[in-house]
Amino acid sequence: MIVKTQHAKFDRALKLQSGAVLEPPITLAYETYGTLNADRSNAILILHALSGDAHVAGRHGPDDKKPGWWDEAVGPGRAFDTDRYFFICSNIIGGCQGSTGPSSLNPKTGNPYGLTFPVLTIADMVEAQRLLLDHLGIETLLSLVGGSMGGMQVLQWTISYPKSVRSAIVLAATAQVSPQSIAFNEVARQAIYADPKWKRGDYSDGEAPNDGLSVARMIGHITYLSDTSMREKFGRRLQERQKYGFDFATEFAVESYLKHQGDHFTRRFDANSFLYITKAIDYFDLSLGRASLAEAFRDVTARFLVVSYSSDWLYPPEQSEELVRALLQNGIDVTYVEIRSDYGHDGFLLEVDRLSGLSRDFLARVAAAKPL
Amino acid sequence: MIVKTQHAKFDRALKLQSGAVLEPPITLAYETYGTLNADRSNAILILHALSGDAHVAGRHGPDDKKPGWWDEAVGPGRAFDTDRYFFICSNIIGGCQGSTGPSSLNPKTGNPYGLTFPVLTIADMVEAQRLLLDHLGIETLLSLVGGSMGGMQVLQWTISYPKSVRSAIVLAATAQVSPQSIAFNEVARQAIYADPKWKRGDYSDGEAPNDGLSVARMIGHITYLSDTSMREKFGRRLQERQKYGFDFATEFAVESYLKHQGDHFTRRFDANSFLYITKAIDYFDLSLGRASLAEAFRDVTARFLVVSYSSDWLYPPEQSEELVRALLQNGIDVTYVEIRSDYGHDGFLLEVDRLSGLSRDFLARVAAAKPL
Numbered sequence: 187m188i189v190k191t192q193h194a195k196f197d198r199a200l201k202l203q204s205g206a207v208l209e210p211p212i213t214l215a216y217e218t219y220g221t222l223n224a225d226r227s228n229a230i231l232i233l234h235a236l237s238g239d240a241h242v243a244g245r246h247g248p249d250d251k252k253p254g255w256w257d258e259a260v261g262p263g264r265a266f267d268t269d270r271y272f273f274i275c276s277n278i279i280g281g282c283q284g285s286t287g288p289s290s291l292n293p294k295t296g297n298p299y300g301l302t303f304p305v306l307t308i309a310d311m312v313e314a315q316r317l318l319l320d321h322l323g324i325e326t327l328l329s330l331v332g333g334s335m336g337g338m339q340v341l342q343w344t345i346s347y348p349k350s351v352r353s354a355i356v357l358a359a360t361a362q363v364s365p366q367s368i369a370f371n372e373v374a375r376q377a378i379y380a381d382p383k384w385k386r387g388d389y390s391d392g393e394a395p396n397d398g399l400s401v402a403r404m405i406g407h408i409t410y411l412s413d414t415s416m417r418e419k420f421g422r423r424l425q426e427r428q429k430y431g432f433d434f435a436t437e438f439a440v441e442s443y444l445k446h447q448g449d450h451f452t453r454r455f456d457a458n459s460f461l462y463i464t465k466a467i468d469y470f471d472l473s474l475g476r477a478s479l480a481e482a483f484r485d486v487t488a489r490f491l492v493v494s495y496s497s498d499w500l501y502p503p504e505q506s507e508e509l510v511r512a513l514l515q516n517g518i519d520v521t522y523v524e525i526r527s528d529y530g531h532d533g534f535l536l537e538v539d540r541l542s543g544l545s546r547d548f549l550a551r552v553a554a555a556k557p558l
Numbered sequence: 559m560i561v562k563t564q565h566a567k568f569d570r571a572l573k574l575q576s577g578a579v580l581e582p583p584i585t586l587a588y589e590t591y592g593t594l595n596a597d598r599s600n601a602i603l604i605l606h607a608l609s610g611d612a613h614v615a616g617r618h619g620p621d622d623k624k625p626g627w628w629d630e631a632v633g634p635g636r637a638f639d640t641d642r643y644f645f646i647c648s649n650i651i652g653g654c655q656g657s658t659g660p661s662s663l664n665p666k667t668g669n670p671y672g673l674t675f676p677v678l679t680i681a682d683m684v685e686a687q688r689l690l691l692d693h694l695g696i697e698t699l700l701s702l703v704g705g706s707m708g709g710m711q712v713l714q715w716t717i718s719y720p721k722s723v724r725s726a727i728v729l730a731a732t733a734q735v736s737p738q739s740i741a742f743n744e745v746a747r748q749a750i751y752a753d754p755k756w757k758r759g760d761y762s763d764g765e766a767p768n769d770g771l772s773v774a775r776m777i778g779h780i781t782y783l784s785d786t787s788m789r790e791k792f793g794r795r796l797q798e799r800q801k802y803g804f805d806f807a808t809e810f811a812v813e814s815y816l817k818h819q820g821d822h823f824t825r826r827f828d829a830n831s832f833l834y835i836t837k838a839i840d841y842f843d844l845s846l847g848r849a850s851l852a853e854a855f856r857d858v859t860a861r862f863l864v865v866s867y868s869s870d871w872l873y874p875p876e877q878s879e880e881l882v883r884a885l886l887q888n889g890i891d892v893t894y895v896e897i898r899s900d901y902g903h904d905g906f907l908l909e910v911d912r913l914s915g916l917s918r919d920f921l922a923r924v925a926a927a928k929p930l
Contacts, residue, residue, distance in 0.1 A: 204804035305804040365788040365812040366780065372813040373776045375806070376820070377749055380769035397752035404745045405777065408738065413874075416737040422843055430841055432576035432677040434747070434833060438840065440737040441744040448748070461806060468810065469802055471794055499871075502785075 187244030187261055187268070189217050189254075191284060194321050200279075200313055206304040208279070208286070209293055214318050215240045215284025216276035219260060220268035222324070227557065229324045230266065230549075231315065232256070232275040233332030233339035236406070236463055237455060239283035242275045243268075258538045265542035271328065271549070278339075279314040280306045280463055282456035288387065289456045299458075301387035306462055308335070308470045312342045319350075326350050326557070329549055333357035333534030334501065335463070338470045341509075344488045345472065353489040353552040355545055358498050358534035360505040361472040361479055361512065367500060370409055371464040374402035378457050387458050399457040400448030407447045412497035412530030416440060479508065480515040489555075490520040491548045493541065495533030521548060559616030559633055559640070561589050561626075563656060566693050572651075572685055578676040580651070580658070581665055586690050587612045587656025588648035591632060592640035594696070599929060601696045602638065602921075603687065604628070604647040605704030605711035608778070608835055609827060611655035614647045615640075630910045637914035643700065643921070650711075651686040652678045652835055654828035660759065661828045671830075673759035678834055680707070680842045684714045691722075698722050698929070701921055705729035705906030706873065707835070710842045713881070716860045717844065725861045725924040727917055730870050730906035732877040733844045733851055733884065739872060742781055743836040746774035750829050759830050771829040772820030779819045784869035784902030788812060851880065852887040861927075862892040863920045865913065867905030893920060 193215050200208040217240045222229060232242050234255070243260035245253050260266040260273060277285040280303070288303035295302075319327070327350060330340045337359025344354050360367075378384055381398030389395060411419075420440040424430075427437050436442050472482040490513055494506035503524045513520045525540045527533040534541075565587050572580040589612045594601060604614050606627070615632035617625050632638040632645060649657040652675070660675035667674075691699070699722060702712045709731025716723050732739075750756055753770030761767060783791075792812040796802075799809050808814050844854040862885055866878035875896045885892045897912045899905040906913075 204802070206804070301806070305806075362794070364785060365792045365794060365810070366783075366785045368794070368810050369776075369780045369788065369812050369816055372808075372810070372816060373773060373780065376776060376817070377752070377773050379806075380749070380773055381752060382754055401745060401749050401752055401773070404741075404748060408741045408745065411738075413736060413738045413871075416741065420737045422734070422737060422740070430576070432578070434673070434677075434751075434837065436744075438737070438740050438744070440741050444741055444744060445748070465806065499785075 187219070188247060189219060189241070189244040190246065191215050191217055191240055193284060194318055196317050196321070200310070200317070202304055202310045203307040204305055208304055211293065212279065212286045212314065212317070213284070213290070214276045214279070214286075214314060216274060216318060217241055219243055219273040220271055222272040226324055227326065227328060228271045228553070229327050230271045230273050230329045230331060231319070231327055231343070232260070232266070232273055233330060233336035234275060234278065235332070235334035235336045236467070237451070238336070239281070240275050240277045242273070256535065259541070265538060265545050266331065267546070274318070274322065276315055276318050278311045278463070280311070280459060280466065282459040287456070288458035288462055289390070298390040300390065301458070303458070303462065306466050308338045308342045308466055309346060311339055311466065312346050316347065326352060329353040329355060329552060331355035331357070331545070332359070334359060334531065335467055338467070341472060344486045345482055348485045348487055351488045352557065353491070353548070355491045355493070355548065356509070357493045357541070358495055358501055358531055360501040361482070361509045362505070363468055363470050364505070368468045370405055371468050374405045375461055375464060377401035377405070378461060384457060389457070394452065395457045396452035399452050399455065399460060402460060403451040404444040404448040407444055409500045410531045412499065412528055414497055414528040415530055415532075418528065479512040483513055483516045483518060486516065486518060488518070489552055490518060491544060492520060492522045493534070493544065494524045495527045495529065495531070495537065496524055497528050498531045498533060500531040559591070560619060561591060561613070561616040562618065563587050563589055563612055565656060566690055568689050568693070572682070572689070574676055574682045575679040576677055580676055583665065584651065584658045584686065584689070585656070585662070586648045586651070586658070586686060588646060588690060589613055591615055591645040592643055594644040598696055599698065599700060600643045600925070601699055602643050602645050602701045602703060603691070603699055603715070604632070604638070604645055605702060605708035606647060606650065607704070607706035607708050608839070609823070610708070611653070612647050612649045614645070628907065631913070637910060637917050638703065639918070646690070646694065648687055648690050650683045650835070652683065652831060652838065654831040659828065660830035660834055661762070670762040672762065673830070675830070675834065678838050680710045680714045680838055681718060683711055683838065684718050688719065698724065701725040701727060701924060703727035703729070703917070704731070706731060706903065707839055710839070713844060716858045717854055720857045720859055723860045724929065725863070725920070727863045727865070727920065728881070729865045729913070730867055730873055730903055732873040733854070733881045734877070735840055735842050736877070740840045742777055743840050746777045747833055747836060749773035749777070750833060756829060761829070766824065767829045768824035771824050771827065771832060774832060775823040776816040776820040779816055781872045782903045784871065784900055786869055786900040787902055787904075790900065851884040855885055855888045855890060858888065858890060860890070861924055862890060863916060864892060864894045865906070865916065866896045867899045867901065867903070867909065868896055869900050870903045870905060872903040
C-alpha cells in the first residue's frame with residue numbers, strides 16, 4: 187500500500203480554547219487510506235498519540251523502508267480494513283510532522299514561532315481536524331479511533347461534535363489526566379528547560395536541545411512499558427558486557443534501550459512540540475467546569491468501544507472504568523474490554539490481534555445501524 | 559535529644575568489590591543515640607537510604623530547627639527506643655554528608671575525586687561500616703534496620719557478617735533491583751550527564767550541575783509516591799492560580815511540589831554522589847554469581863522482620879515476598895508484614911505507628927533470646 191502525505195492549507199484563523207487565536211495560514215498534514223463511498227458514510231478518523239504523525243500505514247514509495255506507525259492494524263483485510271472503510275489521519279496542530287506547530291513560521295514575524303506559539307488543548311486539535319473534514323467534504327464520521335492522547339481526541343470529538351460522530355473507539359486513554367501523569371510530563375519538560383540549548387524555545391538558528399529532549403523521551407518510555415515487560419525484555423542483562431564495568435557507561439540492556447529511544451527521538455521530533463503536546467495532555471480533564479464527568483457526555487449519542495490494557499500504569503484500567511461509568515450514566519451504548527497484556531501502555535499499539543476481533547465486529551455493527 | 563555528628567578517620571585502604579582500592583584517609587560521619595550496655599549487646603545499626611545521612615534523630619543543638627530524618631521513629635520511648643538500645647548511624651561512603659565520597663579530596667592529587675572516585679557497591683558500604691563498628695568496639699549487632707537502600711545494606715550485612723548479626727529489619731527493600739528501577743536511576747543520571755555544568759564530574763571549581771540534579775531528584779520523587787497519594791495530596795489542583803494559565807509556568811500543585819523538592823535537594827546534595835549511590839543500587843543483586851537468591855542466605859542465622867508497603871511500586875511487595883521465600887528456604891526465622899498504606903515507597907518513613915508495634919516486639923524477642 188503506497189500512500190502520499192497531503193497538506194491542507196487553511197486561510198482562516200483558529201480561535202483557541204485559551205481565548206488566543208492561531209493566525210493563518212494553518213497547515214494540516216494528512217493521509218487517507220481506502221475509498222470514501224458514494225454517500226460519504228464510511229469515513230473513520232484515526233487520531234495519533236504524542237509522538238505519532240499522519241503516516242499510519244503503508245509506505246510512501248517502493249523504496250520506503252519503514253511502514254506507518256500502525257501498519258499492522260490498518261490496511262486491506264486488517265483490523266481497520268481499508269477495503270471497507272475510508273481512513274483519515276492528520277498530524278495534530280502543535281506537532282512537527284507537517285502540521286502547523288511551534289517550529290512553523292509565525293506569519294507576523296517570518297521567524298519560527300518557538301514559545302510565541304499559543305498553548306493548545308486537545309479541543310483545539312479537534313477544531314483543526316474539523317477544518318480538515320470540512321475540506322474533505324465529510325460531515326459525519328462512521329467512527330473515530332485513537333489510543334493514549336489519540337483516545338483523548340476521540341473523547342473530545344464525541345463531545346465537541348456529538349451530531350457528527352456515530353461511534354468512538356477509545357484505547358488506553360483517560361478522561362482526566364492524573365497528577366502522576368502530569369508529574370512525569372512536567373519532569374520531562376523540566377529536562378528540556380534545563381538544556382541550555384533550549385534558550386526558552388528560541389533555538390531555531392542554533393543546535394536543538396537534544397540532550398534535554400532525549401532525557402524527556404526516556405522518561406516517557408519508562409511509563410509506556412510495564413515492570414513485567416521490562417523483566418521479560420531486559421531483566422538485569424548487560425549489553426555488550428559479561429560483567430559489571432564499575433563505571434558510568436551504559437551497561438544494562440534496559441539502559442541501552444532507553445538511550446537508543448531517546449537519541450532516535452531527537453532525530454525526528456521537535457523539543458518545543460514536545461512541550462506543547464504534553465501540556466495539552468496535562469490540561470485534558472473532561473470534568474473541568476462541569477458538575478461531574480458524566481455531565482460531559484450529556485449530548486453524546488455515539489456508541490463506544492472502550493479498551494484498556496491490564497498492565498498499563500500510565501492510564502490504568504481504573505481510569506477507563508471511570509469513563510465507562512460516566513458513559514453508562516448517560517445511557518450510552520458502550521462495550522468495555524480490559525485486554526490482559528504485559529505490554530503496559532504500549533499494549534494499545536502492540537496487541538493488534540486482540541483488538542482486531544473487537545473493533546471489526548464493533549464497526550460492522552455501527553455500519554449496519556441506522557445513521558444518526 | 560541533642561546529638562553531635564562525630565567523624566571516625568581510618569588510615570587503612572578499603573579493598574572494594576570491583577577490585578579497586580579506596581585509599582586512606584577514609585572518613586565516616588556518624589551519630590549515636592542511647593547508651594551501649596556493659597556487655598555491648600544492645601547495639602543496633604541504622605542504615606540510611608539514597609539521600610539520608612548520619613543524623614537520624616534529635617537536634618544538633620537547642621537552636622537546630624529541624625530534627626533528624628527519622629525522628630518520629632527513633633528516641634526515648636519511640637519505636638526504636640533509645641532508652642533501651644544503642645543506635646549507630648553513619649553516612650555511607652560515596653555520600654556527601656561528612657563521609658568520604660566523590661566530593662572529598664583525592665589524597666593522590668589534592669583535588670576533589672570527581673569521577674576518579676571508585677565505583678562502589680552496597681557491599682562496600684557495609685565494609686566501611688564494619689570499620690566503624692570495630693572502631694567503636696562493637697563485635698555483634700543486636701539488630702540492623704533500614705528502608706529502601708538502607709534495607710539493601712541490612713541484607714548485605716547479614717550475608718557479609720553472618721556471625722555478627724542477631725537480627726535484621728528490612729523495610730521497603732529488594733534483594734535484586736528490577737530493570738524498571740534501573741531505568742529510573744539511569745534516566746536520572748542522564749539528566750545530570752546532560753547538564754553542561756557537570757563537566758564529566760569535574761565541577762568543583764565552578765557551578766554545580768544543579769539543573770540536572772534537580773530533574774534527577776524530581777524523577778526519584780515520583781517513584782517515592784503512589785498514584786493514590788498524589789491524588790489525595792494534589793489531585794489536579796492548581797497552585798496560586800484559579801484557572802489554566804496557558805503558558806509553561808509551574809501551575810499544577812504536583813508540579814510545584816516536585817520543583818520544590820528538586821531545587822531543595824540541590825542545596826544539600828552533591829550530583830556526583832547521586833551518580834555513585836544510584837549506581838550502587840543498580841548493581842545490587844544478591845543472586846549474582848549464585849545459583850539462586852536462596853543460596854545467598856545459606857550461612858545466615860539472623861532473625862528477620864521484613865516489611866513491605868502495599869502501594870510501593872518502586873520496590874513492591876512481590877519483591878519482599880521473593881526475599882521472604884529465599885529466607886524460608888534456608889529455614890530462617892522470618893516475620894513478614896505487608897502494611898496497607900497509600901504512601902507508596904515513602905511509607906517506610908511515614909508509617910511509623912504501624913511499624914512501631916512490630917519492631918518493638920521483634921527487638922524485645924531478639925534481645926531476650928540466647929545470643930549467637
